[in-house]
Amino acid sequence: MSQRILIVDDEDDIREFIGYNLTREGYDVYTASNGQQAIEEALRVHPHLILLDMMMPVMDGRQACETMRKMAELKDVMIVFLSAVQEEQCQIDSYDAGADDYITKPVSMRVLCSRVAAIMKRIKPVATTSIIIDSSSRAVTTPQGEFILPRKEFDILQLLFSEPDKVFTREEIFSRIWGGEVVVGDRTLDVHIRRLRRKLGDDVIVTYKGIGFKIVL
Amino acid sequence: MSQRILIVDDEDDIREFIGYNLTREGYDVYTASNGQQAIEEALRVHPHLILLDMMMPVMDGRQACETMRKMAELKDVMIVFLSAVQEEQCQIDSYDAGADDYITKPVSMRVLCSRVAAIMKRIKPVATTSIIIDSSSRAVTTPQGEFILPRKEFDILQLLFSEPDKVFTREEIFSRIWGGEVVVGDRTLDVHIRRLRRKLGDDVIVTYKGIGFKIVL
DNA sequence: TTTAGTTATCACTAAACTGTGAAAAAAGTA
DNA sequence: TACTTTTTTCACAGTTTAGTGATAACTAAA
Numbered sequence: 001m002s003q004r005i006l007i008v009d010d011e012d013d014i015r016e017f018i019g020y021n022l023t024r025e026g027y028d029v030y031t032a033s034n035g036q037q038a039i040e041e042a043l044r045v046h047p048h049l050i051l052l053d054m055m056m057p058v059m060d061g062r063q064a065c066e067t068m069r070k071m072a073e074l075k076d077v078m079i080v081f082l083s084a085v086q087e088e089q090c091q092i093d094s095y096d097a098g099a100d101d102y103i104t105k106p107v108s109m110r111v112l113c114s115r116v117a118a119i120m121k122r123i124k125p126v127a128t129t130s131i132i133i134d135s136s137s138r139a140v141t142t143p144q145g146e147f148i149l150p151r152k153e154f155d156i157l158q159l160l161f162s163e164p165d166k167v168f169t170r171e172e173i174f175s176r177i178w179g180g181e182v183v184v185g186d187r188t189l190d191v192h193i194r195r196l197r198r199k200l201g202d203d204v205i206v207t208y209k210g211i212g213f214k215i216v217l
Numbered sequence: 218m219s220q221r222i223l224i225v226d227d228e229d230d231i232r233e234f235i236g237y238n239l240t241r242e243g244y245d246v247y248t249a250s251n252g253q254q255a256i257e258e259a260l261r262v263h264p265h266l267i268l269l270d271m272m273m274p275v276m277d278g279r280q281a282c283e284t285m286r287k288m289a290e291l292k293d294v295m296i297v298f299l300s301a302v303q304e305e306q307c308q309i310d311s312y313d314a315g316a317d318d319y320i321t322k323p324v325s326m327r328v329l330c331s332r333v334a335a336i337m338k339r340i341k342p343v344a345t346t347s348i349i350i351d352s353s354s355r356a357v358t359t360p361q362g363e364f365i366l367p368r369k370e371f372d373i374l375q376l377l378f379s380e381p382d383k384v385f386t387r388e389e390i391f392s393r394i395w396g397g398e399v400v401v402g403d404r405t406l407d408v409h410i411r412r413l414r415r416k417l418g419d420d421v422i423v424t425y426k427g428i429g430f431k432i433v434l
Numbered sequence: 435t436t437t438a439g440t441t442a443t444c445a446c447t448a449a450a451c452t453g454t455g456a457a458a459a460a461a462g463t464a
Numbered sequence: 465t466a467c468t469t470t471t472t473t474c475a476c477a478g479t480t481t482a483g484t485g486a487t488a489a490c491t492a493a494a
Contacts, residue, residue, distance in 0.1 A: 100336075114312035136384055403452095407454085426479090437476105441488100463467080
């Protein structure tokens with residue numbers, strides 16, 4: 001549920017120290033001790049941010065970064081270099097390799113945390129679900145893309161979405177969407193559900209015969 | 218069309234030097250010499266990135282940053298501090314104030330450019346139809362040229378422009394442009410929108426059926 | 435397999451909403 | 465006043481959305 005950070009450093013102490021502190025900040029921390037491992041781990045956990053040490057055996061940070069930037073799965077991940085090298089050229093090379101930031105060691109933990117937080121706040125809200133709805137624009141973002149839903153369809157989706165996995169009875173949906181007095185035919189709801197399914201995929205809304213519908217995420 | 222950077226520093230030399238280099242890198246550069254001016258200019262040009270000096274007269278960087286973070290129009294703009302202060306606490310405070318990055322001066326131009334580029338590449342690559350509006354003269358500058366808009370058209374544009382990408386409902390537009398009691402017909406707004414579209418191009422203002430309009434830049 | 439109850443789908447109609455040109459009304463100016 | 469510019473209105477065309485009944489498909493039980 002939290003944002004994931006992959007710490008890559010060949011020194012156990014550093015991994016542990018940074019990892020401990022970032023865990024305490026509420027991130028899910030993963031580690032790797034060289035570039036090769038970093039890529040494997042990154043592919044596995046899809047971190048939001050990678051803290052990448054420069055000097056490492058097997059594959060150094062630069063190589064790892066360049067490799068990842070060529071991989072479709074990882075080319076958009078945030079990569080921050082941690083390096084003891086102060087030199088200007090090294091920094092520029094790192095950015096050329098695709099880095100998003102370059103932090104020189106030693107760095108205080110407090111500063112590192114601030115910096116990580118600043119980067120993380122820019123990362124789009126962690127998708128806890130595969131569907132994101134925005135009631136101000138009635139936009140729905142799904143793995144299939146984003147689209148604007150008509151009012152009724154959106155209202156129904158929003159209702160189901162308000163409590164995923166809860167089965168809403170037909171009566172409940174009618175009363176909450178159409179209100180007390182308005183009476184529309186039975187089939188109307190089915191038609192709206194069908195239109196939603198066309199847009200969201202058939203698996204998202206599940207029918208409970210004789211009862212109603214629920215949404216699964 | 219390019220990405221816009223606002224450079225804020227009280228020293229003319231620095232503004233000019235950084236400005237010259239960033240212009241050469243292909244950015245549209247705007248400048249301000251204190252926090253107060255920075256906010257005004259930021260509201261006017263909607264920069265993608267603000268390079269903000271820490272120490273300035275009238276309003277310093279921290280204050281300016283905090284103020285902008287509270288404004289709906291500017292709360293999402295990238296803000297990078299430039300500061301001569303190496304101290305840890307200052308850096309942390311800056312991040313707390315809402316900074317996205319903190320660069321200590323002196324910094325080589327090459328490193329600064331790399332860093333700016335790294336930040337810019339994360340900003341949506343969408344063709345930036347830069348529109349600059351000047352409320353004193355009601356002049357609007359677009360890639361198609363500059364023109365003076367009639368008051369109502371300008372007010373509507375300015376409202377939409379105050380928060381690009383936000384969908385303004387018809388009700389919201391009516392109440393903010395015409396005020397509480399004044400009642401005009403429904404189609405009036407559509408007519409104004411059409412006239413704006415004729416001048417700005419059809420793609421700039423997007424209709425959300427049953428909701429309202431938004432501007433995309 | 436048959437049956438009854440329920441749900442899914444389709445084609446179509448009605449309703450709601452937006453875009454548009456023309457022109458009237460209002461406001462501003464010389 | 466006469467004239468220009470801006471704002472609003474109106475009628476209607478074009479689109480999108482909502483609702484409906486007929487019917488097919490499905491499901492569980494007998």
